[in-house]
Amino acid sequence: MPIAAQIKTVIVDDQSTMRSLLRACLRQIGVSQVTECCDGEEALEVLKRVPTHLVISDLNMPKLDGIGLLRAVRGDPAIAKTAFIMLTSHAERNCVQDAVKFGVNNYLVKPFNFAGLKTKIEAVFGPLT
Amino acid sequence: MSAEHPEGWIPPDVMAGITQQFFEECEEHLALLESGFLRLEAGDHDPETVNSVFRAAHSIKGGAAMLGATALVGFSHRFESALAHFRTSKTFPSHDVLKVFLKATDQLADLVRATRAGKELTDEQLNAASRELAGLADTTGTDTSPVAHTEEPAFSPVRVEFEDFAPAEQPWTIDFRPHAELYAKANDPIVLLRELKRLGEMDTVLDTSAIPLLSDLNLEDAYLAWSITLHTARTESAVREVFEFVERDCDLHVRAGIAETAIPPAADPRPVPAPALRPGDASQDAPALRAALQQPSTLRVDLERLDRLINLVSELVISEAALAEYAPKDSAQNPNFGEALDDLSQLTRDIQESVMGIRAQPVKSVFQRLPRLVREIEKATGKTVRLTIEGEDTQVDRSVIEGLTDPLTHMVRNAIDHGIETYEQRQKANKPAQGSLRISAAHRAGRVVIEVADDGGGIDRDCVRAIAVKQNLISADAIVAGEDIDNLIFEPGFTTADKVTDLSGRGVGMDVVRRSVQALGGRISVSSRRGAGTTFALSLPLTLAVLDGMLVSVCGQSLVVPLAALLETVQFSCDNVHKVGPNASLLAIRGSHVPLIDLGATLGYKPQSQLSADGIALLVEDDAGRRVALAVDDILGQKQVVIKSLEINCHRIAGIAAATILGNGLVALILDVNAVMASQKIGLAQDERLMAHA
Numbered sequence: 054m055p056i057a058a059q060i061k062t063v064i065v066d067d068q069s070t071m072r073s074l075l076r077a078c079l080r081q082i083g084v085s086q087v088t089e090c091c092d093g094e095e096a097l098e099v100l101k102r103v104p105t106h107l108v109i110s111d112l113n114m115p116k117l118d119g120i121g122l123l124r125a126v127r128g129d130p131a132i133a134k135t136a137f138i139m140l141t142s143h144a145e146r147n148c149v150q151d152a153v154k155f156g157v158n159n160y161l162v163k164p165f166n167f168a169g170l171k172t173k174i175e176a177v178f179g180p181l182t
Numbered sequence: 183m184s185a186e187h188p189e190g191w192i193p194p195d196v197m198a199g200i201t202q203q204f205f206e207e208c209e210e211h212l213a214l215l216e217s218g219f220l221r222l223e224a225g226d227h228d229p230e231t232v233n234s235v236f237r238a239a240h241s242i243k244g245g246a247a248m249l250g251a252t253a254l255v256g257f258s259h260r261f262e263s264a265l266a267h268f269r270t271s272k273t274f275p276s277h278d279v280l281k282v283f284l285k286a287t288d289q290l291a292d293l294v295r296a297t298r299a300g301k302e303l304t305d306e307q308l309n310a311a312s313r314e315l316a317g318l319a320d321t322t323g324t325d326t327s328p329v330a331h332t333e334e335p336a337f338s339p340v341r342v343e344f345e346d347f348a349p350a351e352q353p354w355t356i357d358f359r360p361h362a363e364l365y366a367k368a369n370d371p372i373v374l375l376r377e378l379k380r381l382g383e384m385d386t387v388l389d390t391s392a393i394p395l396l397s398d399l400n401l402e403d404a405y406l407a408w409s410i411t412l413h414t415a416r417t418e419s420a421v422r423e424v425f426e427f428v429e430r431d432c433d434l435h436v437r438a439g440i441a442e443t444a445i446p447p448a449a450d451p452r453p454v455p456a457p458a459l460r461p462g463d464a465s466q467d468a469p470a471l472r473a474a475l476q477q478p479s480t481l482r483v484d485l486e487r488l489d490r491l492i493n494l495v496s497e498l499v500i501s502e503a504a505l506a507e508y509a510p511k512d513s514a515q516n517p518n519f520g521e522a523l524d525d526l527s528q529l530t531r532d533i534q535e536s537v538m539g540i541r542a543q544p545v546k547s548v549f550q551r552l553p554r555l556v557r558e559i560e561k562a563t564g565k566t567v568r569l570t571i572e573g574e575d576t577q578v579d580r581s582v583i584e585g586l587t588d589p590l591t592h593m594v595r596n597a598i599d600h601g602i603e604t605y606e607q608r609q610k611a612n613k614p615a616q617g618s619l620r621i622s623a624a625h626r627a628g629r630v631v632i633e634v635a636d637d638g639g640g641i642d643r644d645c646v647r648a649i650a651v652k653q654n655l656i657s658a659d660a661i662v663a664g665e666d667i668d669n670l671i672f673e674p675g676f677t678t679a680d681k682v683t684d685l686s687g688r689g690v691g692m693d694v695v696r697r698s699v700q701a702l703g704g705r706i707s708v709s710s711r712r713g714a715g716t717t718f719a720l721s722l723p724l725t726l727a728v729l730d731g732m733l734v735s736v737c738g739q740s741l742v743v744p745l746a747a748l749l750e751t752v753q754f755s756c757d758n759v760h761k762v763g764p765n766a767s768l769l770a771i772r773g774s775h776v777p778l779i780d781l782g783a784t785l786g787y788k789p790q791s792q793l794s795a796d797g798i799a800l801l802v803e804d805d806a807g808r809r810v811a812l813a814v815d816d817i818l819g820q821k822q823v824v825i826k827s828l829e830i831n832c833h834r835i836a837g838i839a840a841a842t843i844l845g846n847g848l849v850a851l852i853l854d855v856n857a858v859m860a861s862q863k864i865g866l867a868q869d870e871r872l873m874a875h876a
Contacts (some may be wrong), residue, residue, distance in 0.1 A: 069203060070204040070248070071241075071245065073200045077197075081192065114237075144266075173339070177339055178341075178342065
């Protein structure tokens with residue numbers, strides 16, 4: 054089975070449009086095991102329960118934001134190894150440095166497309182297909 | 183998969199769905215923006231409010247960028263940038279700034295809707311709004327220049343080995359036997375087990391072998407034990423921590439691996455998992471849990487599908503009525519049939535209510551447009567108005583909500599334009615300079631009542647009367663009661679405006695409002711006090727689809743009288759009927775008199791009123807609380823009927839609200855009690871005068 058089909062992904066965004074877009078893009082790449090969460094708090098709950106390989110998270114969210122989620126993930130030994138890709142907008146690029154500090158694996162600037170997403174995931178996991 | 187879509191983008195049908203979703207989400211964001219700014223305007227100083235409006239603007243921008251809606255991206259970017267200053271500096275915008283933001287929100291809403299409709303706003307429209315936002319940003323020193331694609335920050339991705347990072351799960355066996363002391367200290371094993379379940383997947387086997395016979399059972403004693411297999415990546419200490427507070431009050435054994443003695447669940451023997459996670463094998467995760475996690479808590483459903491369901495349920499109600507109709511009259515013959523039929527009716531009613539519940543929406547979607555409307559009218563009239571909205575969570579059927587926008591808009595325009603006085607007039611009347619407009623919604627007796635109340639000058643009855651006479655709505659010498667004068671404003675063609683204003687004097691009067699409310703199966707009434715204000719009340723059905731009614735026969739026709747309007751049924755004879763005119767009779771009920779109307783004559787089934795010496799009548803009440811008795815030939819029984827609109831096939835018929843199909847397949851008309859009473863209005867006024875003389 055190609056790696057893409059094995060990757061269990063949690064996508065975190067407070068915007069349902071963005072979640073749907075991510076899900077649709079991931080599907081094109083071949084990643085179909087996707088769980089959607091609306092904020093960091095919800096995602097953390099899910100990550101603690103469901104073994105996950107990859108988190109793709111928005112930066113700016115209510116309750117727990119992307120950086121907060123990243124810190125929580127890295128701070129919990131049981132899930133610390135989960136790969137983490139941060140979604141940012143152009144205006145938030147300076148936050149990437151913060152994310153690096155807390156151990157982000159990669160980042161993706163909105164608006165992104167299928168190819169961009171694939172490149173970013175492959176940079177973390179190696180060739181997907 | 184990507185081979186089918188060489189460009190590697192999302193399939194068009196999926197994309198269409200996402201676009202739709204985006205615009206729906208935009209509406210939510212716009213509502214959030216507006217309510218957020220209004221809260222800030224009202225003095226809310228919670229940084230989270232600023233954050234939430236920022237996020238809303240940011241989300242619109244982000245989504246628009248993904249969908250390539252350039253104009254929307256540009257404008258929402260300026261919006262977001264102007265807001266960014268307040269977010270980072272943790273300061274709050276002043277009232278003047280908030281006014282600009284609110285105006286920009288309106289423009290953003292226009293832009294979103296234009297984009298959705300595939301239209302473009304003119305540059306002029308866009309630039310004006312952009313300039314103001316840019317002006318804001320300038321004073322705060324924020325950059326609002328359009329999104330520039332600058333260099334990406336220096337960053338090298340962190341590689342992970344796919345096989346490497348997955349958390350290693352390990353099975354643990356936990357034997358847990360609570361002592362009596364554990365229960366005595368008010369600890370509950372279920373709480374502990376739930377806590378344990380948070381650590382991973384677990385199988386639990388309850389050991390009940392220690393429970394004695396009932397006669398030997400000591401209620402204070404503990405007999406239960408649990409054997410638990412837990413798959414978790416956590417350490418033993420994390421597992422033990424769950425039992426930290428009860429450790430002394432139980433037997434607890436925690437050990438790695440799966441116990442030989444643990445009884446596997448009979449139906450699904452769990453294979454011993456390898457220590458490393460097997461990511462490809464989804465079936466290893468508790469399927470229910472996965473499903474629960476992936477299932478969003480809400481679901482967007484195509485309205486058409488929902489409507490189809492409603493129609494089907496309506497047909498079900500009719501079929502059920504038909505079944506009841508043909509049920510064996512002799513219940514002894516088949517006693518179970520009646521019972522089964524009762525069950526079916528109950529079920530049908532439950533299904534119907536559930537389906538109606540799905541269609542119900544809070545009136546918020548209509549109410550949230552009102553602040554903007556009020557702002558626009560304020561600007562056009564130069565009056566200032568404080569808008570209070572109450573009960574916006576009141577649920578009403580979607581179709582009612584859709585039909586509500588126009589009449590409500592019109593009423594708000596009227597209230598501010600005609601109702602609330604000018605600044606000078608208010609000062610003279612010793613009223614606060616700012617007018618007040620209260621719009622509320624509430625459930626009352628199976629209907630929804632929406633009130634629009636202003637604190638303006640009230641209805642000038644002399645003026646209304648003079649106009650009504652001039653327009654030949656009433657004769658110059660007609661004696662019309664006070665409230666009836668107020669109600670004249672609903673007459674077609676009636677207008678009090680001596681000057682036609684931009685806002686409400688377009689020849690579209692309250693009669694249009696009344697008609698659109700009636701089309702919703704609703705009623706409108708007005709109460710007014712000179713100098714103190716006017717209140718319009720809309721009473722609307724919760725649903726447009728079904729109605730509880732009393733089936734009666736008049737001149738061989740079946741009619742349904744809505745139960746909501748029905749007070750009681752009365753028998754009359756020459757003893758309690760008093761003739762007070764050639765076509766007018768009064769019925770005495772327990773010391774009071776109500777007009778007795780021959781329903782057959784009113785609806786035109788017979789040329790003129792011929793009340794028999796004795797008969798049967800329905801005592802009904804209209805929205806304003808006025809009562810009349812409607813003489814009918816026979817009462818056939820109470821029925822729940824499905825409303826079928828007549829207006830699709832026939833035009834509106836005075837006195838008839840709609841039609842329905844009975845169980846026997848015949849069509850019955852549903853009576854519009856208010857309309858029947860209104861058609862008697864002038865007559866009633868005369869009757870009242872006669873009564874006063876009596």
